[in-house]
Amino acid sequence: MVLTDAAIAGSGKSSTKMGRLRLSSITPASKYYWIRLLLENWVASASLAFLVVMVLVAVFAPLIAPVEPDFVNPLVRLSGPSSDYWFGTDELGRDIFSRVVYGARVSLLVGITVMVGSTILGSLLGLIAGFYPRVDVLVMRVIDGLEAFPGILLAIAIMAAFGAAVQNVIIALSVVYVPNIARLVRGTTLMNSRELYVESARAIGMRDFPIMRKYILMNSISPLIVQCTFVIAFAILAEASLSFLGAGVPPDVPTWGGMVSAGQPRLQQAWWASVFPGAFLFATILAINLVGDGLRDAFDPRSRER
Numbered sequence: 001m002v003l004t005d006a007a008i009a010g011s012g013k014s015s016t017k018m019g020r021l022r023l024s025s026i027t028p029a030s031k032y033y034w035i036r037l038l039l040e041n042w043v044a045s046a047s048l049a050f051l052v053v054m055v056l057v058a059v060f061a062p063l064i065a066p067v068e069p070d071f072v073n074p075l076v077r078l079s080g081p082s083s084d085y086w087f088g089t090d091e092l093g094r095d096i097f098s099r100v101v102y103g104a105r106v107s108l109l110v111g112i113t114v115m116v117g118s119t120i121l122g123s124l125l126g127l128i129a130g131f132y133p134r135v136d137v138l139v140m141r142v143i144d145g146l147e148a149f150p151g152i153l154l155a156i157a158i159m160a161a162f163g164a165a166v167q168n169v170i171i172a173l174s175v176v177y178v179p180n181i182a183r184l185v186r187g188t189t190l191m192n193s194r195e196l197y198v199e200s201a202r203a204i205g206m207r208d209f210p211i212m213r214k215y216i217l218m219n220s221i222s223p224l225i226v227q228c229t230f231v232i233a234f235a236i237l238a239e240a241s242l243s244f245l246g247a248g249v250p251p252d253v254p255t256w257g258g259m260v261s262a263g264q265p266r267l268q269q270a271w272w273a274s275v276f277p278g279a280f281l282f283a284t285i286l287a288i289n290l291v292g293d294g295l296r297d298a299f300d301p302r303s304r305e306r
Helices: 005-024 033-040 042-059 096-131 133-147 151-162 166-192 196-203 208-244 256-266 272-299 301-305
Strands: none
Touching: 033 042, 033 272, 042 096, 042 272, 096 133, 096 166, 096 208, 096 256, 096 272, 133 166, 151 166, 151 208, 166 208, 196 208, 208 256, 208 272, 256 272
16 A cells, blocks of 8 residues: 555644644643643753753763773874764874763763752751751751852862762762752741641641651652752752862763863863863753753743743
8 A cells, every 4th residue: 555645744744633632631630731831841842852862872872982982092182073083082082972972971870860869868858857846956057057168169078088989979969969959848848837738637647757758748849850950950060060170080981071171271272172072061951951940830830921
């Protein structure tokens, strides 16, 4: 059976129409309505698609990179972008494209794990501080003490104590961003703990932990998800800053910040050594921030009218 061009075009239009119908079937009464609002925001959708591509690049880095990131070829050192070396080579003759691809692994790994670690610890501290007034003063004074230090200086101090390693960068940045999550969850806990449904749960004899998990934490998910996206962006940027200052991961591990730092002294001679990793760093952080803005608008549609 031979399909005509009109039939193919008609099937394409019908599939697009079906996709729109499925999306429009998600009404404001549905708990998945935020997905519809997010997908209808073309800026957030494009940013999300870019992040998906970056995750795939990081996962399949061994298949995408033409050579190993630490392969040294002095004969082609500081070669400009070409068909053989798409992003050129650095001062040691290493392929910058391969190093950028592998650098995505480190940046995304640090960003996601820092977000998970700081969210778990910060949410726990925020719930305890907001739910138990007697513990609130102690916990919040510790949080105030952590916030008294500039984030990058606190991370450098922790890295100096533990040494240069990827896991130490994750630990340091998780400690830095715990106060942001803790304050957010504490605020929502203080607000939700005074609601009637919490009083009703206490009246029927429900224990504190189920109340915090079912009624307080679940009502804090929306702002927490939005904050988590910004934590990922801040963590990636902080890891790049630490690598740029030489206080991050070991020099032999390819990172976007480390590549920008290594290429900075030769910026006029070999601009590609810093520009390409810096461009990927900028685009990734911008995409994460735009997705965070889209999630904020999706969870609170009134913010789109401001």
